[in-house]
Amino acid sequence: MDRGSRLGEYVLEEKVGExxxxxxxxxxxxxxxxxxxxxxATDEGMADFLRREGVLQHSLEHSNIVRVLGGDVESHPPYLVTEFMEGGSLRRLLKEQGRLQPEEAxxxxxxxxxxxxxxxxxxxxHRDVKPENILFDANGTAKVADFGFWRFFEARRTHRSLALSFLSTEDVVGGTLEYMSPEQRRGEPPAPSDDVYSxxxxxxxxxxxRLPAPxxxxxxxxxxxxxxxxxxxxAYVRRQKRFQDIPSFINALRAKTWRSSSKPRRHRIFADDEKGGTLPKDVRQAMKTAMRFLRSVGGSVDESDLRxxxxxGDTLLLLFSERLGLVEFLYSVSVKNGEVVEYRRRRRRR
Structure with a gap:
């Protein structure tokens, strides 16, 4: 296909990937x-593959899944129409930046x-989760694309999946080796934990x-x-020891990175001679320095977290508490002359 070619009701403007x-x-x-x-499709023999992908992805209406708007698999060549993702792919972002900051990742x-x-x-x-199949919209929201290798992972067929059951076939194999679980490589029956691995x-x-090694x-x-x-x-382990579903995996990350929107109330416990008063100027400045440092290493604290x-001498030792569900993180930060000179973190269950 060339720029300016017409497919159905659309004119091709720019090739953005292949x-x-x-x-x-x-x-x-x-x-x-x-x-x-x-x-x-550059190979018209892949028309059924496109149809299978398009029908399934169109049925999955979710804010983090790229929407399929239509297509024509009987056209020459066959094609699918999806929403255009202005932000490009995660692969492109990693090529530009090398790696992401923890909060962004x-x-x-x-x-x-x-x-x-x-x-x-x-x-x-999904069975093909990789940076090329993760796209960003204009607002930076990540969405999953390319459900071409999808499979049902269980025998049940509800009224929602009956119409798709004829599309799920054991003959559809594939994926990307570096992101495939060992079980998927061996052709074992699919499971949600395959996507957890990826x-x-x-x-x-x-x-x-970079990619991980054992x-x-x-x-x-x-x-x-x-x-x-x-x-x-x-996640990066054989199936028997792996998180069996996405919530288990993501909850492990939440323990460190995510904060509930309903922030629990905390009490400040100041030194005896400071109780009932406002924070001295040097303490407030040290607190801001400590907060910036803690956020740079993945903490999520604000002034109300100072305990x-x-x-x-000329060093201020500040104690912060970050509570995430049943887990509390205690951060001890020493600030001297406007710089963090010592940092410790301790975790405890409440």
Whole structure:
């Protein structure tokens, strides 16, 4: 296909990607003028594959799944029409930045997790989760695309899935080796934990800019908390020891990174001579310095999280508490001459 070619009601404006059997174009509706993405098969023998992908993805209406708007698999060439994702792919972002900051990486993984959990609730496993299939809209929201290798992971057929059952076939194999679980590589029956494995690899790559090898920990390459290591370790392992579903995996990350919108009330416990008064200027300045430092290492604290402080000569020792559900993190930060000179973190269950 060439720029300016017409497919149905759309004119091709720019090729924005390509894969093994298709090209992806930005297109525009001839009459309405709206911009879309067109996935155009370069091999007309893949028409059934496109139909299978389009019908399934169209049925999965979720804010983190790329919407399929239409298509024509009997056209020459066959094509699908989807919403156009202005932000490009996670792969492009990683090429530009090398790796993501922890907060951004977790946000992306959380968006993808929401899409996968929704699909799993419908009995569908994606089976090809990778940065190329994670796209961003104009607002930076991550959405999952390319359900071409999907499979049902259980025998049940509800009234919602009956219409799709003829599309689910044992003959559809594939995926991307670096992101495939060992069980998927061996051709074992699909399970939600296959997507958990792939999402764990994506998490590792987002944070480190590289693919994992057996025995790797995220903290071997970047400064992250033990909870991130635990979440990755629970995903990047054989199925018997792996998180069996998306909520288990994402909850492991929440323990470190996410905060409930209903923030619990906390009490400040100041030194005796400071009780009942406002914070002295030097303490307030030290608190801001400590807060900036804690946020840079993955904490999520504000002024209400300060529990106590002590003066030790020209050093101020500040204690912050971050409570996440049943877990509380205590941060001890020493500030001297406007700089953090010592930092400790302790975790305890309440």
């Amino acid at each position: 894969g093994g059997f298709c090209e992806v174009w930005r297109g525009r509706h001839v009459m309405l003028g709206n911009v879309v993405a067109l996935k155009v 977790i946000r992306v993984v959380a968006d993808v997790a929401a899409a996968l959990q929704f699909a799993h609730q419908k009995g569908v496993v 999402l764990g690899v994506v998490l590792f790559e987002c944070l480190t800019g 025995g790797d920990r995220v903290s071997d390459f970047v400064d992250v908390g033990e909870e991130v290591d635990a979440a990755f370790a629970g 106590s402080f002590q003066r030790r």
